[in-house]
Amino acid sequence: MxxxxxxxxxxxxxxxxxxxxxxxxxxxxxxxxxxxxxxxxxxxxxxxxxxxxxxxxxxxxxxxxxxxxxxxxxxxxxxxxxxxxISDSSKDVIIASLRQRLKKLEGENKELKEILKIQFGKIYEEI
Structure with missing residues (x-):
């Protein structure tokens, strides 16, 4: 029902x-x-x-x-x-700053290699 x-x-x-x-x-x-x-x-x-x-x-x-x-x-x-x-000019600015940073780091690297050569020379003379 x-x-x-x-x-x-x-x-x-x-x-x-x-x-x-x-x-x-x-x-x-x-x-x-x-x-x-x-x-x-x-x-x-x-x-x-x-x-x-x-x-x-x-x-x-x-x-x-x-x-x-x-x-x-x-x-x-x-x-x-x-x-x-992003405009080309802002890309150019970024590229320029990165190149500048790279040159600075390469310079520091060169200095450290020279210091390392001098230190190795001193160690070799002591032996």
């Missing part, structure tokens, strides 16, 4: 609570990602918030927010792109 009018209030209530909790997790993840300047897309938000991508796509408010933020980030350069765009 099946129940013709089952009481679904509890199921609906807990389903609503679960949805609200997931929305809060997604919102917190978006705030964190914006603060840390991380790439925002459905995959990264789902991973950060520990919710499914399907949930993000179904919730229109979250979906539009993610799409907007993703669109805003298209024009920005990622840290990897910025690093690649």
């Amino acid at each position: 099946a129940n013709k009018a089952p009481n679904m209030d509890g199921i609906k209530y807990y389903s609503k609570l679960k949805t609200e909790k997931s929305i809060k997790k997604a919102e917190d993840a978006l705030k964190y990602m914006i603060k840390k300047q991380l790439t925002i897309n459905f995959n990264s938000v789902a991973e950060q918030a520990e919710v499914s991508k399907a949930f993000l796509y179904k919730n229109q408010e979250l979906r539009s927010r993610i799409e907007t933020l993703r669109g805003q980030q298209k024009g920005l350069l990622s840290p990897k792109q910025v690093k690649r765009n």
Whole structure:
């Protein structure tokens, strides 16, 4: 004998609570990602918030927010792109400073070799 009018209030209530909790997790993840300047897309938000991508796509408010933020980030350069765009002049400065350091170290090495030769000579004379 099946129940013709089952009481679904509890199921609906807990389903609503679960949805609200997931929305809060997604919102917190978006705030964190914006603060840390991380790439925002459905995959990264789902991973950060520990919710499914399907949930993000179904919730229109979250979906539009993610799409907007993703669109805003298209024009920005990622840290990897910025690093690649180091100008030639800054590379030249780095190369020049490394060459100068190399010459200094080679000079010190030459001096130490001379001192070592003198010390070995003194030791040999004592024998």
